[in-house]
Amino acid sequence: MRGRVSVEVAKRVLSGLGYRVVEESIPIVVKGEEVGEADLIVEDEEGRRYAVEVKAGKLSVSGVRQAKVNAKILGLEPMVVARGYADEAARALAEELGVRVVCLADLIAISETDLYLVVKAAVEEVLCEFLLSLRALKEEEVMRTLEAIAESDSFSDAASKLGISVGELGRILGSLRRDNVLPPISGYKSLRAFAAALVTLKRLLEVRKIP
Template sequence: MRFDEKMQLSSIQRWRSSERIALSILEQQGFQIVETHKKIIINGTEVGEVDIVARDKEGNIYAIEVKAGKIDVTGIRQAYVNAMLLNMKPMIVCKGYADDAARELAQKLGIPVIQLSDVFLVEDEELEIVVREAVEEALSNFFELLLTTPLELREEQKRILIALASSTTLQETAERLGMPLETLLKFLNEFRSLGIIPRWAKKWSSIKRIAQILVAKLTVKSTIEEMKNSLTVIQEMLSDIRKFHHNLK
């Protein structure tokens, strides 16, 4: 089997890879990822889905369509309609335009299009090194998170972490906490600056996973403190019993 045959990717794998690359590029350009795979619901019926919801530095919210290949007229129309239904600005991340008609339509509708490189030329050895280093870095990040001593948190901060850990989206988290999404995003920025949540955790899946780890650590810490308190009480009771027994003699 030739190397290029072994490396053939399914359409789903290619799309997931494109989505990961798109998330990375958006974050590098200053966007804050709000949600991924957001359902579009009208009168209780799901009518579509947006790949990425992101917020720019000015506070504008974008509904972003990700394409593993080139975007055509139909894809541009879909991205535009989805954004309008969500009352957001449209954006597309793809590997270029399928034809001039697609380019003209995107320009006419004012849709920003981020074009990815169509081919990544990487030697086998370079690819192995890149993948190994990425895995090592990811494992190192999570081991550091698991092994460090939990920070002392305010009750409000604990409440936010618990909501993050038990929600399916940032929007749901904000609703559970009874606060606007904008306020929740400010709290997340504060958490990063305080070191509660690592700066590298920007995707919702990473934020949720870290919140779950932190909540578990807080629970363990609280349980240990309760056990220590109980042990202290037991030791005091034993001391009183010994004194009482000694006095009886």
């Protein structure tokens, strides 16, 4: 739970600094094997993308090395969000390896209770978005799109199931967001989870109607 809270806080802090969250929970794969995961991918105002490691505590030397290696595998710039450095060795290594470090201690003073409230607010926001999306349950074409997303591992897989191009799927999703049927979700993994929740709810409601 603490790690999830840290990621949510990091997203808000980075957004406030002008970064755009592009994706979350990115698997790091080497020769077909998953060897780790980056917490976030963010993009700055100039279009540079960073693989972000979020630390619940302070950044150590090993954390600096991990961030550098993970970013290199992903072909991105390295960044760490942490509550400062564990020691001067970690600071020196980060500077030497070009790892950008965002120190939460320099930006916010927040207790665990405050962190809980931040996440609570985020959860409430998600629930409101979910409630707004419930009207999609009555739209057959919308549900067909959501079912394809829920059952696919990527945009291309979902588009293939629907018999349309990835570009066309993107246009459909854009229209659904403008109509507040879908919230502004970042990353396919989150979109798939949201779609799966709506599809599951629809199926449960259909089961309840069976005499």
